[in-house]
Amino acid sequence: MSLERIDAYLESHAKDFEEQLKTLIRIPSVSAQPDHDPDTRRAAEFIRDDLAAMGLDARIIPTKRHPIVYAESLGAAGKPTVLVYGHYDVQPPEPLEPWLSPPFEPTVRDGNLYARGATDDKGQMFTHLKAVEAWLKTTGGLPVNVKILIEGEEEIGGVNLETYVAENAEALACDYAVISDTSQFAPGKPAITYGLKGLAYFEIHVQGANRDLHSGTYGGAVANPLNALASILAGLKGPDGRILVDGFYDAVRPLEDWEREAFAELPFSEEEFRADLGVGEVFGEAGYSTLERKGARPTCDVHGLWGGYAGPGPKTVLPCKAGAKFSFRLVPDQDPAEVEKLVRKHIEANTPPGVTVEFISHQGSPAVLVDVDSPGFRAAVKAVEASFGVAPLFIREGGSIPVVGLLKRHLKVDTLLLGWGQNDDNLHGPNEKFSLADFHRGIRASAHLLDELSRAT
Amino acid sequence: MSLERIDAYLESHAKDFEEQLKTLIRIPSVSAQPDHDPDTRRAAEFIRDDLAAMGLDARIIPTKRHPIVYAESLGAAGKPTVLVYGHYDVQPPEPLEPWLSPPFEPTVRDGNLYARGATDDKGQMFTHLKAVEAWLKTTGGLPVNVKILIEGEEEIGGVNLETYVAENAEALACDYAVISDTSQFAPGKPAITYGLKGLAYFEIHVQGANRDLHSGTYGGAVANPLNALASILAGLKGPDGRILVDGFYDAVRPLEDWEREAFAELPFSEEEFRADLGVGEVFGEAGYSTLERKGARPTCDVHGLWGGYAGPGPKTVLPCKAGAKFSFRLVPDQDPAEVEKLVRKHIEANTPPGVTVEFISHQGSPAVLVDVDSPGFRAAVKAVEASFGVAPLFIREGGSIPVVGLLKRHLKVDTLLLGWGQNDDNLHGPNEKFSLADFHRGIRASAHLLDELSRAT
Missing domain, CATH: 3.30.70.360 (Alpha-Beta Plaits)
Structure with a gap:
C-alpha cells in the first residue's frame, strides 16, 4: 500500500530533509528590510528549485516587491484540489544580543532547530513540500490535485499576494486550502486551529x-x-x-456559552504558564480567562x-x-x-x-472562523491522528494569518490550519525554534492528509 | 588707565581667543560616555596649560571620575576674592544626523560658532579665563583675588566636585562666585539670572x-x-x-505678586516664540504665563x-x-x-x-534664588552695562546649575550668573552655537567685573 512506502521514504530521507531545511534557513530572507531583497529572491529560487527537482512545473512570479513561488500537479482526475500556502520570508532577527546562536545559522539543541524562520514559516511550510516529494518519488503521482503557493511578504502584510490571487482566481481554484503556520496546543497535543484573530x-x-x-x-x-x-x-x-x-x-461577536465551556476544558495550567514566562501575574481584559483573551478577545x-x-x-x-x-x-x-x-x-x-x-x-x-464540521476538517483530524498518535484539539488562536481571509474572499475556500509549532517557539523573538520531531511528524501528517482528502466527501 | 589698556589687549587678541576656543572645542569631552574619558582628560590639560601660560599656578586635581582644574591668584591684598566656576565637559552630541557641521569641528556661520560645547560651557567659561589673561598680561596682576575652578562632571551630575569643595572649603573661601552658563534674555538684551530651577x-x-x-x-x-x-x-x-x-x-513657594508683575513686564512675544520653535501653540501648566512656567514653575x-x-x-x-x-x-x-x-x-x-x-x-x-540687592550684584550690573551698552535684565531661568547650590552650601557664597548665551543656542541639542560677538562682549564684561568688584562694598 502506498502509505507504507511513503512512510518508509520519509524515514530514509529524514536527514536529507533536515539539511535541506537548514540550507533554506541560512538565507536571511527578511522581507521588512530592503537590504535583504537579494536574500528574499534567493529563498524564492531555492523553493522553486526544490519543487522542480520533484518533477513539478515550478516557477517564480515577480511582483512589485518580493516574488511568489508557484507549482502545481493536476493529474488526479476527478479528485479534489488542495492549495498549499506558505511563506518564505521571516521577521527581522533584532535584537541580536539575546540569541544563543546566530539567527541565520540553524543550530540543533535538545532536538530543536534554533534559527529565525525555523518554525515561522520555513520549517512548517517545508513539511508539505516534503510530503508531496514523498508521494511523487514513491508513486510517481499525487492522490489529489495540488497547487503550491509560497509567498515572501507575509511578515510585512504585503499586498502583492492578494493582487495575484485576485487576478488568478480561476487558475487557483481549489476545494481546500492547507496552511501550517500555527502552533500545537502543547507538546504532544497537536491542534487544528479553527479560529484566528x-x-x-x-x-x-x-x-x-x-x-x-x-x-x-x-x-x-x-x-x-x-x-x-x-x-x-x-x-x-x-x-x-x-x-x-x-x-x-x-x-x-460575543463568545458563546459552548465556546467558553470549551476554553475552560482545555488542559492549561496558569501556574506553569506564569513560570515559563517569568511573570508574577498574568494581565489582560477583565472578565475573561487567559486562554479566552489569548484566543478569542x-x-x-x-x-x-x-x-x-x-x-x-x-x-x-x-x-x-x-x-x-x-x-x-x-x-x-x-x-x-x-x-x-x-x-x-x-x-x-x-x-x-x-x-x-x-x-x-x-x-x-479580518479574523476568521472555519467550519469544524466539514469533510476537509474531518480528513485533517484523521491525518493528524495517524501521524501524532493522538486526536488533535480544536483551538482559536491569537495570531493573525491574513491569507486565510484572502483565500476565503477570492477563492471562496476554507483553510485547514494544521499547526506543527509550539507556543514557546519564540517565533517573532530571539532564539526561535522548531522541534525536529514535530517537523517529521508534520511531513507524515501532510502525506496522510493528501490520501485522506482524496477520499473526503 | 588699566581698563583702556585691557580693552586694547582684548581687541588685538580677539582672533587668538577664537582660535584657542576652537582648539578646546575640538576635544570631544563628553562626560557621560566612558569611551571619551581620554578626551575629558585632554580638555582638562588644555585648560591647565592655558592658565599656566598666563603665569598662574594651575593644576589638575584627579577625582574618582573626571578631573578638576584649579588655579589661583591671591596677590590683591585687602581686596575681595572671586571664585570663577565653569565646566569643560559637554553633553553627548547625539543625534548626529541633524548637525549641519560635525559637532566637534567648530564652524562659523553668520557670526556664530557652531559646535557641541560652543556655549555650554566651553565658550562661556573661556570668557573669564581670557579676561584674567588680559589683566595679567597688561598690568602684571589682578585687581581682586581670583580662584578658578573648572570641572568635568557638570553634565552628568557628578558628585566629585562636591566632595572636593566640601573638603577644601577653607582654601576655596571667597566673597563672590561668578558663573557664565546661562543665557541673555534675547539678542541685545543681556541678563543676570537671579533664580535657577x-x-x-x-x-x-x-x-x-x-x-x-x-x-x-x-x-x-x-x-x-x-x-x-x-x-x-x-x-x-x-x-x-x-x-x-x-x-x-x-x-x-508661590510666586509673589511683584514677581508675576515683573514677568509680565519682560519684553516677550509669544507669537515670535512659537514661530521660532515651529509650534502652533505653547503648552504647560494651566494658570501661568509661558515665561512664568519657563522660569519659575x-x-x-x-x-x-x-x-x-x-x-x-x-x-x-x-x-x-x-x-x-x-x-x-x-x-x-x-x-x-x-x-x-x-x-x-x-x-x-x-x-x-x-x-x-x-x-x-x-x-x-535644589533651586536657588540670589539676592539682587547686594554689592556683588550691583558690580555685575555695571560691568555688563559697560560691555553690552545696555543695563541687564534680572531673570529667573528654567535651567539647573547644581553647583550654585553647592557653593552656597559649602562656601556660604552667592553666585553671580552672567549669561552670555542666547535662548536659541540649542545647548543640549544639535547645532549648538555661540555668538562670537557675545563671546567678546563677555570677555570684556568679565574684565570690567574684576575692576568693579575691587571697589564693591
Whole structure:
C-alpha cells in the first residue's frame, strides 16, 4: 500500500530533509528590510528549485516587491484540489544580543532547530513540500490535485499576494486550502486551529518643536512629544485591560456559552504558564480567562517606541520627536478598515495640545472562523491522528494569518490550519525554534492528509 | 588707565581667543560616555596649560571620575576674592544626523560658532579665563583675588566636585562666585539670572516576561512593558500640565505678586516664540504665563524612551522590556531628596500589574534664588552695562546649575550668573552655537567685573 512506502521514504530521507531545511534557513530572507531583497529572491529560487527537482512545473512570479513561488500537479482526475500556502520570508532577527546562536545559522539543541524562520514559516511550510516529494518519488503521482503557493511578504502584510490571487482566481481554484503556520496546543497535543484573530497595525510619529531643546530653558513652555506619545499610548487601553477606542467593541461577536465551556476544558495550567514566562501575574481584559483573551478577545499591544536620548547617564534634552508602532488583534466580526477609522479618530481626539501626529497604517486583516464540521476538517483530524498518535484539539488562536481571509474572499475556500509549532517557539523573538520531531511528524501528517482528502466527501 | 589698556589687549587678541576656543572645542569631552574619558582628560590639560601660560599656578586635581582644574591668584591684598566656576565637559552630541557641521569641528556661520560645547560651557567659561589673561598680561596682576575652578562632571551630575569643595572649603573661601552658563534674555538684551530651577532626574526600566514574545500568541495574556511604560509616564502629568505626583507641589513657594508683575513686564512675544520653535501653540501648566512656567514653575519632561522594534515595517513582537529617562525641574523650596521619595512612591503606586520597575536616580539639586540687592550684584550690573551698552535684565531661568547650590552650601557664597548665551543656542541639542560677538562682549564684561568688584562694598 502506498502509505507504507511513503512512510518508509520519509524515514530514509529524514536527514536529507533536515539539511535541506537548514540550507533554506541560512538565507536571511527578511522581507521588512530592503537590504535583504537579494536574500528574499534567493529563498524564492531555492523553493522553486526544490519543487522542480520533484518533477513539478515550478516557477517564480515577480511582483512589485518580493516574488511568489508557484507549482502545481493536476493529474488526479476527478479528485479534489488542495492549495498549499506558505511563506518564505521571516521577521527581522533584532535584537541580536539575546540569541544563543546566530539567527541565520540553524543550530540543533535538545532536538530543536534554533534559527529565525525555523518554525515561522520555513520549517512548517517545508513539511508539505516534503510530503508531496514523498508521494511523487514513491508513486510517481499525487492522490489529489495540488497547487503550491509560497509567498515572501507575509511578515510585512504585503499586498502583492492578494493582487495575484485576485487576478488568478480561476487558475487557483481549489476545494481546500492547507496552511501550517500555527502552533500545537502543547507538546504532544497537536491542534487544528479553527479560529484566528485579525490584525490592524499602526505607527505614529509625534512632532513637537522644530528642533531638540534644552529641558531647562524650554521645559514647561512647550509640549514634549515624548510625554505626548506616552499619553496617547496610555489612552489606548484602560487599567482593566479594556481598549478605550470609542466603538471598538461594537462589532465584536460575543463568545458563546459552548465556546467558553470549551476554553475552560482545555488542559492549561496558569501556574506553569506564569513560570515559563517569568511573570508574577498574568494581565489582560477583565472578565475573561487567559486562554479566552489569548484566543478569542481583541487585544492591543505596543510593539516599539522611540524618542530622545537612550545612551548612558542623564541628558536633559527636550526632544522634538517620538514614535511608536502598535497593533490591535481583531476577532469576528470586526472590520480592520473600520477599526483603522476608529483608531485614527481616537488618536486625533486624544492628541495633547502642542504636538502633531502623523498616522501610518501598516496592515489590516479580518479574523476568521472555519467550519469544524466539514469533510476537509474531518480528513485533517484523521491525518493528524495517524501521524501524532493522538486526536488533535480544536483551538482559536491569537495570531493573525491574513491569507486565510484572502483565500476565503477570492477563492471562496476554507483553510485547514494544521499547526506543527509550539507556543514557546519564540517565533517573532530571539532564539526561535522548531522541534525536529514535530517537523517529521508534520511531513507524515501532510502525506496522510493528501490520501485522506482524496477520499473526503 | 588699566581698563583702556585691557580693552586694547582684548581687541588685538580677539582672533587668538577664537582660535584657542576652537582648539578646546575640538576635544570631544563628553562626560557621560566612558569611551571619551581620554578626551575629558585632554580638555582638562588644555585648560591647565592655558592658565599656566598666563603665569598662574594651575593644576589638575584627579577625582574618582573626571578631573578638576584649579588655579589661583591671591596677590590683591585687602581686596575681595572671586571664585570663577565653569565646566569643560559637554553633553553627548547625539543625534548626529541633524548637525549641519560635525559637532566637534567648530564652524562659523553668520557670526556664530557652531559646535557641541560652543556655549555650554566651553565658550562661556573661556570668557573669564581670557579676561584674567588680559589683566595679567597688561598690568602684571589682578585687581581682586581670583580662584578658578573648572570641572568635568557638570553634565552628568557628578558628585566629585562636591566632595572636593566640601573638603577644601577653607582654601576655596571667597566673597563672590561668578558663573557664565546661562543665557541673555534675547539678542541685545543681556541678563543676570537671579533664580535657577533645581533638578531631580530619574530613569526607569520596565520588565515584563523573561523574553520577547509573539503578540498574536501572547497578546492579551500578559502585560506589555511598553504599554505599561506609557501608562507610567502618562501618569506623571495631567492634561492641564499639572504634575500628578502626590505631594509634589506641597513645598513649592508661590510666586509673589511683584514677581508675576515683573514677568509680565519682560519684553516677550509669544507669537515670535512659537514661530521660532515651529509650534502652533505653547503648552504647560494651566494658570501661568509661558515665561512664568519657563522660569519659575516646576516642570516634568521625558528625555528619552525606548523598547521593542523601531526598524522599518511592522514587527508583531510583544517586547519584554522598555525604559525611559525623565526629570523634574524644581523651584524654591522643593527638596530634591523629598521629590525623589514622592516620585518613587508615585511610580510604585502606579505600576500596572504584570510588570516590575527598576528605579534609578541620576541627579538632584535644589533651586536657588540670589539676592539682587547686594554689592556683588550691583558690580555685575555695571560691568555688563559697560560691555553690552545696555543695563541687564534680572531673570529667573528654567535651567539647573547644581553647583550654585553647592557653593552656597559649602562656601556660604552667592553666585553671580552672567549669561552670555542666547535662548536659541540649542545647548543640549544639535547645532549648538555661540555668538562670537557675545563671546567678546563677555570677555570684556568679565574684565570690567574684576575692576568693579575691587571697589564693591
